[in-house]
Amino acid sequence: xxxxxxxxxxxxxxxxxxxxxxxxxxxxxxxxxxxxxxxxxxxxxxxxxxxxxxxxxxxxxxxxxxxxxxxxxxxxxxxxxxxxxxxxxxxxxxxxxxxxxxxxxxxxxxxxxxxxxxxxxxxxxxxxxxxxxxxxxxxxxxxxxxxxxxxxxxxxxxxxxxxxxxxxxxxxxxxxxxxxxxxxxxxxxxxxxxxxxxxxxxxxxx
Amino acid sequence: xxxxxxxxxxxxxxxxxxxxxxxxxxxxxxxxxxxxxxxxxxxxxxxxxxxxxxxxxxxxxxxxxxxxxxxxxxxxxxxxxxxxxxxxxxxxxxxxxxxxxxxxxxxxxxxxxxxxxxxxxxxxxxxxxxxxxxxxxxxxxxxxxxxxxxxxxxxxxxxxxxxxxxxxxxxxxxxxxxxxxxxxxxxxxxxxxxxxxxxxxxxxxxxxxxxxxxxxxxxxxxxxxxxxxxxxxxxxxxxxxxxxxxxxxxxxxxxxxxxxxxxxxxxxxxxxxxxxxxxxxxxxxxxxxxxxxxxxxxxxxxxxxxxxxxxxxxxxxxxxxxxxxxxxxxxxxxxxxxxxxxxxxxxxxxxxxxxxxxxxxxxxxxxxxxxxxxxxxxxxxxxxxxxxxxxxxxxxxxxxxxxxxxxxxxxxxxxxx
Amino acid sequence: xxxxxxxxxxxxxxxxxxxxxxxxxxxxxxxxxxxxxxxxxxxxxxxxxxxxxxxxxxxxxxxxxxxxxxxxxxxxxxxxxxxxxxxxxxxxxxxxxxxxxxxxxxxxxxxxxxxxxxxxxxxxxxxxxxxxxxxxxxxxxxxxxxxxxxxxxxxxxxxxxxxxxxxxxxxxxxxxxxxxxxxxxxxxxxxxxxxxxxxxxxxxxxxxxxxxxxxxxxxxxxxxxxxxxxxxxxxxxxxxxxxxxxxxxxxxxxxxxxxxxxxxxxxxxxxxx
Numbered sequence: 001x002x003x004x005x006x007x008x009x010x011x012x013x014x015x016x017x018x019x020x021x022x023x024x025x026x027x028x029x030x031x032x033x034x035x036x037x038x039x040x041x042x043x044x045x046x047x048x049x050x051x052x053x054x055x056x057x058x059x060x061x062x063x064x065x066x067x068x069x070x071x072x073x074x075x076x077x078x079x080x081x082x083x084x085x086x087x088x089x090x091x092x093x094x095x096x097x098x099x100x101x102x103x104x105x106x107x108x109x110x111x112x113x114x115x116x117x118x119x120x121x122x123x124x125x126x127x128x129x130x131x132x133x134x135x136x137x138x139x140x141x142x143x144x145x146x147x148x149x150x151x152x153x154x155x156x157x158x159x160x161x162x163x164x165x166x167x168x169x170x171x172x173x174x175x176x177x178x179x180x181x182x183x184x185x186x187x188x189x190x191x192x193x194x195x196x197x198x199x200x201x202x203x204x205x206x
Numbered sequence: 207x208x209x210x211x212x213x214x215x216x217x218x219x220x221x222x223x224x225x226x227x228x229x230x231x232x233x234x235x236x237x238x239x240x241x242x243x244x245x246x247x248x249x250x251x252x253x254x255x256x257x258x259x260x261x262x263x264x265x266x267x268x269x270x271x272x273x274x275x276x277x278x279x280x281x282x283x284x285x286x287x288x289x290x291x292x293x294x295x296x297x298x299x300x301x302x303x304x305x306x307x308x309x310x311x312x313x314x315x316x317x318x319x320x321x322x323x324x325x326x327x328x329x330x331x332x333x334x335x336x337x338x339x340x341x342x343x344x345x346x347x348x349x350x351x352x353x354x355x356x357x358x359x360x361x362x363x364x365x366x367x368x369x370x371x372x373x374x375x376x377x378x379x380x381x382x383x384x385x386x387x388x389x390x391x392x393x394x395x396x397x398x399x400x401x402x403x404x405x406x407x408x409x410x411x412x413x414x415x416x417x418x419x420x421x422x423x424x425x426x427x428x429x430x431x432x433x434x435x436x437x438x439x440x441x442x443x444x445x446x447x448x449x450x451x452x453x454x455x456x457x458x459x460x461x462x463x464x465x466x467x468x469x470x471x472x473x474x475x476x477x478x479x480x481x482x483x484x485x486x487x488x489x490x491x492x493x494x495x496x497x498x499x500x501x502x503x504x505x506x507x508x509x510x511x512x513x514x515x516x517x518x519x520x521x522x523x524x525x526x527x528x529x530x531x532x533x534x535x536x537x538x539x540x541x542x543x544x545x546x547x548x549x550x551x552x553x554x555x556x557x558x559x560x561x562x563x564x565x566x567x568x569x570x571x572x573x574x575x576x577x578x579x580x581x582x583x584x585x586x587x588x589x590x591x592x593x594x595x596x597x598x599x600x601x602x603x604x605x606x607x608x609x610x611x612x613x614x615x616x617x618x619x620x621x622x623x
Numbered sequence: 624x625x626x627x628x629x630x631x632x633x634x635x636x637x638x639x640x641x642x643x644x645x646x647x648x649x650x651x652x653x654x655x656x657x658x659x660x661x662x663x664x665x666x667x668x669x670x671x672x673x674x675x676x677x678x679x680x681x682x683x684x685x686x687x688x689x690x691x692x693x694x695x696x697x698x699x700x701x702x703x704x705x706x707x708x709x710x711x712x713x714x715x716x717x718x719x720x721x722x723x724x725x726x727x728x729x730x731x732x733x734x735x736x737x738x739x740x741x742x743x744x745x746x747x748x749x750x751x752x753x754x755x756x757x758x759x760x761x762x763x764x765x766x767x768x769x770x771x772x773x774x775x776x777x778x779x780x781x782x783x784x785x786x787x788x789x790x791x792x793x794x795x796x797x798x799x800x801x802x803x804x805x806x807x808x809x810x811x812x813x814x815x816x817x818x819x820x821x822x823x824x825x826x827x828x829x830x831x832x833x834x835x836x837x838x839x840x841x842x843x844x845x846x847x848x849x850x851x852x853x854x855x856x857x858x859x860x861x862x863x864x865x866x867x868x869x870x871x872x873x874x875x876x877x878x879x880x881x882x883x884x885x886x887x888x889x890x891x892x893x894x895x896x
Contacts (some may be wrong), residue, residue: 007496013349014261015296021495026250028492030265030348032294038210054301056292058254059269059344062302067723068730075861079843094294096346098256098265098492099249158861165864169845173738174853177874184867272694337694381752383695 003190004103004142006110006197010118010205016094018119022111024131025143026101031111033119035091049086051078053093055108058100069105073112076158076168080113082122091121102144105156105170106131110194117202126161128194129168130187134175140182142190155183159191211297215424223425227413234419239462241417242353244470246364246477250491252391253369257361259417261351266343266361268369272332272383273340283330284340287316289358295350311355314444315345318359318400318433322441325366326395332374337381339371341394352419355431359402364474366394368481399471400441403463405430411451414459416466432460434467634825634840641828648834653876655819655832656770658884660777660891663785670786670810674778677834678768683760683778685786689800690757692748700747700755704732706762706775713767713835731858732762732775735848738855739816741783746811750793754800758786769820769834772846776818777884784892786810814850817884819877821845826863831876845870847877 004025013019016032036049043050053074055066077093093115095108106129113127133141134153145151153173160167166184175183226233236242242260249256253268275282291299291308299305319325330339343365345358370391373384406418406426414430415422423429428447435441440460445451488494629636640647650656656677665671670685692699706729710716721729736742747756760782762775787807793800822833823843830837838844843862848855854874859865 007493009496012495013263013294014351015349016294019294021492023493023496026490026493028249028496030294032348034211034293034297037297040210054293056290056294056346058265058346059267059342061288064726064730064733067726068734071723071727072860077861079861079863092293092297094292096265096292096294096348099251099254101250160864163864163866165866166859166870167864168861169857169859169870171738171854171857172734174740174850174855176853177871177878180854180857180874181867181871184870188867381694 003193006194008111008114008197008201010114010201016115016119018115018117018121020111020114020118021098022107022114024103024107024110026099027103027107028098029104029107029111030096030098031108031115032094033092033112033115033121034094035119035121036086036089037092039088039090043090044088047087048083049081050090051081051083051093052090053077053095053112055095056097058097069108072105072168072170073109076109076127077112077116079167080123080125080127080160081116082124085122102133102148102151102154103131105129106158109156109158109168114198114201117198124162126195126198127158127167128161128191128198129156129158130190130194131156132183132187134173134179134183138179140179140186142186153179155180155187157184157187157191159188161195164188164191213298215421219421220425223421224408227408227415232415233421236417238414239416241466244360244473246360246474247492247495248364248368248477248481250489253365254491255361255365255368256492256495257357257364259353259357259360260419261349262347262353262357263349264345264347264354264357264361266345266358266365268365269342269344270369270371271340271342272337275331275335275338279327280335281331282327283338285320285325285327286340286342287312287319287345287362288343289315289345289347289354291347291350291354295347295354299347299350310446311358314355314402314431314433314442315358315362317444318402318442319362319366322398322400322433322435324363324396324398324400324435324441326397329395330371332376333381337376341366341369341371350420352421352423353404353417355402356404356417359400359433360470360474363399363401363471364477367396367399367474367478369394398435398437398439399474400433400435400439401467401470402431402433402442403466403470405432405459405463407445407447407449407451410449411455414455416462430456430459432463434460434464436468436471438464438467633836637824637837637840641824646830646837652828653831655880658777658887660781660887662781662891669788670782670784672778672781672785674774674781676768676770676774676777676832678766679770679774680765681771681774681778682763682765683775683782684763685782686759686761687786687788688757688759689749689754689791689802692752692755694752696744697752698748698755699744701757702736702742702744702747702760703757704736704760704762704779705729706732706764706771708764708767708771712764716767728772728775731772731846731856732779735772735776735816735818735856736779739814739848739850741780741812741814741816741850743811743813749791750795753795754791754793756788767835769822769836769838770832773818773820773832776816776848777888780812780815780888781891783810783812784888815885815888816848816850816855817877817881818846818848818856819873819880821847821873821876823863823865829869829873845873847874849874849877849881851881852878 007023009021011019012021013032016034019032021028021030039050051074053070055069056062057066073093081091093112095111097104109129116123132155133144133151135141135145135150136152153171153175156170157166158168223233245258247256248254255266257264273284289308289311291305293299293301330341332338343362345362347354370393372391373389375382406415406422407428407430408426418426428445428449431444433442645651659675661673663671664673665684668684669687672683674681690701706725708716708722708725710718716722749755760779762778764771787809790803790806790808791800820832822830822837822841824830824841826842833841846856846858
């Protein structure tokens with residue numbers, strides 16, 4: 001199976017504490033992280049940091065669909081960041097879509113993880129996302145098919161790096177339980193490459 | 207607008223900047239009328255453009271939709287511009303809330319691009335009074351290091367020039383939108399290319415800096431924004447803030463800006479041509495950005511070099527302030543001060559002004575001419591540290607460390623009795 | 624005494640119950656609450672249903688309006704779902720624009736409708752490129768007690784089955800629309816999606832059909848939607864990590880709910896004229 005090519009450029013923006021331009025195949029997302037920073041009193045938690053996520057699409061005003069992506073990434077990051085270390089403060093994660101080749105959600109999650117790593121904020125574990133596509137011929141592939149109509153279902157599964165358990169999951173389209181099981185095992189195998197890539201990038205950038 | 211995360215400019219920074227301006231220095235080493243480097247990258251989609259002006263980064267995307275035209279203009283298409291100050295660009299930008307800054311930016315950009323009739327809207331008409339193309343330009347600011355307006359105008363223009371809309375055939379009742387595979391998409395018709403050029407004004411026109419950085423923008427008294435195209439036609443003029451400029455200064459600045467405008471427009475056109483050639487082979491788009499190493503990082507070392515630069519204090523000599531009327535050519539240095547310009551590394555040069563009398567007071571360091579030698583280790587002078595023993599007093603401390611002990615003007619720490 | 628303990632240490636209160644394999648409301652971990660479904664009671668709407676999952680109550684109303692299809696897809700109508708969480712249903716919602724939670728759940732329901740293909744948009748087209756139906760599906764939560772998505776999906780299917788679209792005579796040349804309210808046809812519903820919500824408590828225990836107290840204390844939520852034997856949505860937005868076996872276990876548990884929901888729907892609809 002053809003593996004997706006990952007590329008990234010750390011610290012591409014000067015203002016955020018951590019930033020990254022992450023490419024998964026042809027899909028590109030820029031992520032930036034500010035944290036811990038001051039928080040509005042209404043949103044402040046006394047025992048942990050408030051994790052907030054903003055996702056901006058490339059064209060058009062942000063809509064209801066983007067809220068779903070935001071809540072997805074926000075919950076994923078909140079589980080992985082040690083929020084209890086920074087009470088009454090906020091951690092802001094910002095994402096900007098640059099290019100979309102159907103792997104947007106997983107690219108955004110991976111970019112968010114790299115931005116957290118690049119900023120140096122305390123994390124319990126790394127998280128990586130993989131997208132699997134179910135084609136019309138009932139085949140599971142990791143690279144997006146060229147024609148949109150060929151895609152029967154799409155799986156985005158986020159794994160954590162310590163025990164390899166599923167952190168988050170998002171699906172589109174219809175599929176059977178066996179196909180879902182197969183998709184999970186394929187994504188798990190690919191996720192090891194994602195973590196290797198993260199570690200390699202950090203070592204290269206010292 | 208919430209100011210909870212806004213970093214206020216401290217008085218020290220402000221005075222430092224103004225003092226340097228009085229000595230004709232800019233903090234990043236540029237001349238007063240020098241602009242930062244513009245880099246234009248296109249994505250794999252038509253109409254997607256990423257522009258960096260120094261460290262300020264902006265992404266623009268053009269999209270199109272078929273809509274009913276406005277009743278007042280039934281034969282014209284619609285052009286919508288939208289600049290979003292995303293929270294990623296600066297921590298004090300708020301999502302989903304239009305701040306004053308955002309409204310002003312939107313209006314200035316609209317004046318420059320829409321009101322100047324740069325884009326031909328009549329070519330966007332499909333069927334009179336029924337269907338027209340509505341073009342939408344979304345500009346997202348990614349990093350705010352000063353002068354968002356210029357960067358956004360370049361991005362919007364480049365994106366519009368790069369964009370191709372799908373071909374449409376409309377014969378009577380039948381209406382077909384052709385996909386990219388069926389028929390080649392059509393580029394936009396652009397009459398002229400207007401760009402915005404911004405200057406920061408200090409001290410009622412005493413210093414006019416081109417392309418201000420974030421600190422210069424925050425300290426400035428006013429900003430002058432001029433919209434110009436390659437034919438030296440004025441497309442927009444805005445002077446905001448607390449400054450009173452004489453009309454002559456504005457006209458002179460506009461003349462200088464004209465040269466800059468034509469070079470920027472040429473750069474945009476070259477970038478589009480280059481992209482057209484690359485597109486045939488690769489379809490990677492922004493992935494090329496992932497492999498680039500930002501050469502602007504090397505300028506950080508410049509600040510380390512500048513830290514080393516010291517001059518002897520001259521208490522007797524006072525810098526003569528030039529009268530306001532004679533402030534015609536800002537960029538020409540005073541004939542008394544000579545400067546030493548040396549290339550540092552690829553794309554970077556250092557300018558060290560010399561005092562006439564004693565050239566030894568300034569340490570002029572040897573800069574490496576080789577391009578590979580990117581890193582030079584600079585030894586910062588260790589501050590002399592004096593330790594005062596106060597063990598015999600009531601204080602809990604046994605010894606007190608006196609910093610900057612070699613400076614005569616620093617008051618000695620009073621002994622606690 | 625138990626009330627004070629519950630308000631002071633809610634997590635410990637729950638843990639004590641769960642260590643005895645029972646939940647404070649008397650259910651075991653896998654049982655879901657009783658479901659009540661009422662269809663077709665709102666006359667002013669073209670289709671309606673009310674569902675009650677334990678205490679969680681959701682009213683679904685469907686209104687059909689005529690509109691012009693988009694130029695890019697001339698033979699497709701529109702389906703616009705919207706979930707409203709008013710201050711009536713829970714003290715944590717304030718009056719004003721829709722909260723983030725309402726928007727996220729609205730989008731989730733939209734995705735479920737699309738993925739399960741229960742409505743075919745081409746069925747809503749009357750005349751290509753000129754006239755089509757636009758179905759506005761409004762969900763109003765009257766009581767927020769956890770598992771709102773489940774209640775919404777049951778109400779949605781119930782309401783869709785009661786929708787009757789009038790026949791429309793359209794004269795393209797004259798641009799004349801004639802709506803015949805007497806002559807109606809039912810909307811074809813192609814599948815019945817069934818949704819189950821699970822809550823992960825303390826990273827270890829998985830509770831089916833959580834109440835709002837359990838949702839507030841839990842460390843993760845999973846929403847699984849099944850269509851007959853196929854899955855159409857597995858949504859786990861972050862939260863405690865799970866192994867793939869545990870996730871598959873949840874899918875198995877939700878499969879058991881499908882035939883029961885189908886029977887409930889049939890029974891509720893057989894009395895409606």
